[in-house]
C-alpha cells in the first residue's frame with residue numbers, strides 16, 4: 001500500500017451508528033505522529049515532577065531520617081480517556097483547545113504517610129522557583145459530597161526541548177494511604193455501577209470515607225506521641241492557598 005493511498009475507516013459514534021470517513025494513509029500517519037509528539041511533552045513534564053519528588057524523598061531520608069512519601073504513581077492520560085473527557089466537556093479535537101482546557105493529561109499522585117506530610121510535600125514542591133501553581137483544590141479541608149479527600153494542584157513545569165522551552169501542566173494529587181485506599185476502591189465501585197451508584201451505597205461510601213479520616217487522625221496522633229513533631233515541620237494542615 002502506498003503512503004498516499006486513501007483508507008476507508010469505520011468510525012462508531014456514541015449512538016452506536018457507524019460513520020465512514022476517508023483518509024489517506026499519509027494523513028493518518030501524520031496525525032498519529034502529531035498525537036505522539038503532543039503526548040510526549042506531557043510525559044516529559046510528568047518525569048520532571050517525578051524527579052523533583054524523588055530528590056525530595058531522598059533528601060528527606062538523609063536529613064531527617066524520615067520518609068514522608070509512601071509511594072508515587074503517575075500516568076499520561078490514555079487517548080480513550082482523553083477523548084471521553086473532551087466529549088463530556090464539549091471540547092473539539094483541536095490540539096490548542098485540548099492544551100488550553102485539559103490540564104490533567106500528565107498526572108502524578110503522591111501518597112504520603114500522614115496528613116501533615118501531604119501539606120508539607122505540597123509546600124516543598126510548589127515553592128520551587130521553576131514551578132508555577134495554576135490551581136489548588138483542597139478536598140481534604142473540604143471533602144467532596146461523596147467523601148473523596150485529596151489535595152489537588154495543577155502546576156506548570158518548564159521542559160526544555162530541542163525546539164525550545166515549553167511549559168507543561170501537570171496535575172499532582174497528594175493524599176494519605178487511607179485516602180488512597182478509599183479512592184481506589186470507590187473508583188472501582190463507581191465504574192462497576194457505570195457511574196450510577198445506588199443511594200444506599202453512596203451513604204456507605206461516605207461513612208467509610210469518614211472512618212478513613214478518623215483513622216488518619218488517630219495514626220497521626222500516635223506517630224507524634226512516639227516521634228514528636230518532625231523537625232522543621234511548620235505546615236501541619238489546611239490553610240488559604242495563594243492562587
Ligand SMILES: Nc1nc2c(ncn2[C@@H]2O[C@H](COP(=O)(O)OP(=O)(O)OP(=O)(O)O)[C@@H](O)[C@H]2O)c(=O)[nH]1
Nearest residue numbers: 085104137144146148152173182183184186187188
Ligand atoms: N476515586 C475518586 N477519584 C476522584 C474523585 N473526584 C476526583 N477524583 C480524582 O481526581 C481527579 C480530578 O478531579 P477533579 O478535580 O474533580 O477534576 P475535574 O477535572 O474538575 O473533573 P473531572 O476530571 O472531569 O472529574 C479525577 O480525574 C480523579 O482522578 C472521586 O470522587 N473519587
Ligand SMILES: Nc1ncnc2c1ncn2[C@@H]1O[C@H](COP(=O)(O)OP(=O)(O)OP(=O)(O)O)[C@@H](O)[C@H]1O
Nearest residue numbers: 073074075077078081085104107108109171172173
Ligand atoms: N494525577 C494522577 N496521578 C496518577 N494517577 C492518576 C491521576 N489521575 C488519575 N489517575 C489514575 O489514572 C487512571 C486512569 O485515569 P483516567 O485519566 O482515565 O481518568 P480520571 O483522571 O480518573 O478521570 P477523568 O476522566 O474524570 O479525568 C486511574 O486509575 C486514575 O486513578
